[in-house]
Amino acid sequence: MNIREARVIICSPGRNFVTLRIETESGLHGLGDATVNGREMAVVAYLQDHVIPCLLGRDAGRIEDTWQYLYRGAYWRGGPITMAAIAAVDVALWDIKAKAAGMPLYQLLGGASRERMLCYPHARGVDVPALLDHVAALRGQGYRAIRLQCGIPGLDRAYGTDASQARRGLPAEQLWDCEAYLRFAPRMLRTMREHVGEEVDLLHDVHHRLTPIQAARLAREVESLHLFWLEDPVPAENHEVIRMIRQHSTTPLAIGEVFNSIHDCRALIQEQLIDYIRVTPVHAGGLTQVRRIADLAALWQIRTAFHGAGDMSPVTYGAALHLGRALSNFGIQEFAGHPPEAREVFPRAWAYADGHLTSGEAPGHGVDIDEAAAARFPYTRSYLPVCRLTDGTLWNY
Numbered sequence: 515m516n517i518r519e520a521r522v523i524i525c526s527p528g529r530n531f532v533t534l535r536i537e538t539e540s541g542l543h544g545l546g547d548a549t550v551n552g553r554e555m556a557v558v559a560y561l562q563d564h565v566i567p568c569l570l571g572r573d574a575g576r577i578e579d580t581w582q583y584l585y586r587g588a589y590w591r592g593g594p595i596t597m598a599a600i601a602a603v604d605v606a607l608w609d610i611k612a613k614a615a616g617m618p619l620y621q622l623l624g625g626a627s628r629e630r631m632l633c634y635p636h637a638r639g640v641d642v643p644a645l646l647d648h649v650a651a652l653r654g655q656g657y658r659a660i661r662l663q664c665g666i667p668g669l670d671r672a673y674g675t676d677a678s679q680a681r682r683g684l685p686a687e688q689l690w691d692c693e694a695y696l697r698f699a700p701r702m703l704r705t706m707r708e709h710v711g712e713e714v715d716l717l718h719d720v721h722h723r724l725t726p727i728q729a730a731r732l733a734r735e736v737e738s739l740h741l742f743w744l745e746d747p748v749p750a751e752n753h754e755v756i757r758m759i760r761q762h763s764t765t766p767l768a769i770g771e772v773f774n775s776i777h778d779c780r781a782l783i784q785e786q787l788i789d790y791i792r793v794t795p796v797h798a799g800g801l802t803q804v805r806r807i808a809d810l811a812a813l814w815q816i817r818t819a820f821h822g823a824g825d826m827s828p829v830t831y832g833a834a835l836h837l838g839r840a841l842s843n844f845g846i847q848e849f850a851g852h853p854p855e856a857r858e859v860f861p862r863a864w865a866y867a868d869g870h871l872t873s874g875e876a877p878g879h880g881v882d883i884d885e886a887a888a889a890r891f892p893y894t895r896s897y898l899p900v901c902r903l904t905d906g907t908l909w910n911y
């Protein structure tokens with residue numbers, strides 16, 4: 515089952531996606547997602563110039579060996595671009611292996627631990643009444659876990675209140691004020707809890723915006739609201755910081771969407787500093803590494819919460835849902851959804867129903883690409899916004 519062809523397909527059905535398509539001599543093909551939002555073409559070049567020449571003629575069945583070959587063989591290990599490129603190869607090879615076996619991928623990953631995966635969408639509002647309306651609409655669609663992001667009085671366009679963060683042209687600039695946020699967020703979350711009651715799981719993403727002591731204060735102030743989690747309260751490169759937040763609060767913490775290595779996760783898991791690990795197959799080196807991270811996390815009863823913002827392509831959702839179906843410590847799957855054009859470009863077996871996602875039973879991960887449709891949506895350079903404090907200091911987006 516040698517690899518005959520590998521090519522990168524770049525398209526923008528509503529937003530940019532980079533997809534690797536690998537085909538074997540026997541005519542089977544598999545897909546992997548390589549999208550790094552705002553830096554897409556760096557992964558394209560990495561794949562086309564450096565990875566694809568090494569893939570041609572290789573045995574598509576040797577997934578572990580290929581992973582090690584690309585990881586160790588590069589010498590310069592890790593980082594989001596390298597790991598997204600490795601992820602695309604890895605997920606495409608798992609797709610091919612499962613198709614060759616005639617099985618849905620979750621069967622190869624150990625078989626089903628559950629039939630459907632709890633998921634959460636994003637509720638957004640420019641203010642509390644608008645957010646309440648959105649929450650009511652999402653509850654009407656059956657969701658039982660909901661992420662809440664709300665406009666902050668005095669600040670224009672807070673994180674999470676726009677459906678699409680990416681912008682054509684140069685990066686947009688957003689203002690941020692930690693104190694304004696800290697005055698508002700606990701009140702906003704309390705209002706939402708009072709409206710929805712205790713049965714709905716409520717999540718909130720701080721998006722790396724606070725200092726450690728501010729994060730500890732917020733986590734403590736919202737403790738009695740029993741959030742499902744507080745996400746990324748601070749940038750998590752420095753694990754000491756999370757230790758400090760943890761000492762002050764029992765509010766569950768979810769961290770890891772920007773991590774790309776098991777070593778980024780290790781101390782947070784082994785010291786029980788988090789409750790949910792947010793790595794995804796696309797940004798953390800594919801199923802081969804994310805499965806290892808999830809298995810490590812299981813030893814500390816930490817559960818998975820694979821990143822599922824709109825910039826994770828339907829291919830990554832396919833991979834994540836098959837893995838989530840098999841893992842004993844699956845926790846929840848983020849489900850931001852995709853624009854209709856993306857659904858046209860990526861036919862998929864996975865589906866939403868009643869607050870949950872299902873993987874489908876198609877062989878492989880169940881997501882394909884319609885290349886004719888993809889060609890109608892050409893890549894356009896776009897960026898995530900950057901964030902500045904009110905005095906102009908550049909902050910964490």
Ligand code: GCO
Nearest residue numbers: 551719721771822823825898
């Ligand atoms: C989330 C994330 C996203 C990221 C985005 C960056 O929790 O869904 O924080 O909204 O900002 O994926 O590309």
Ligand code: MG
Nearest residue numbers: 719745746771
């Ligand atoms: Mg997040």
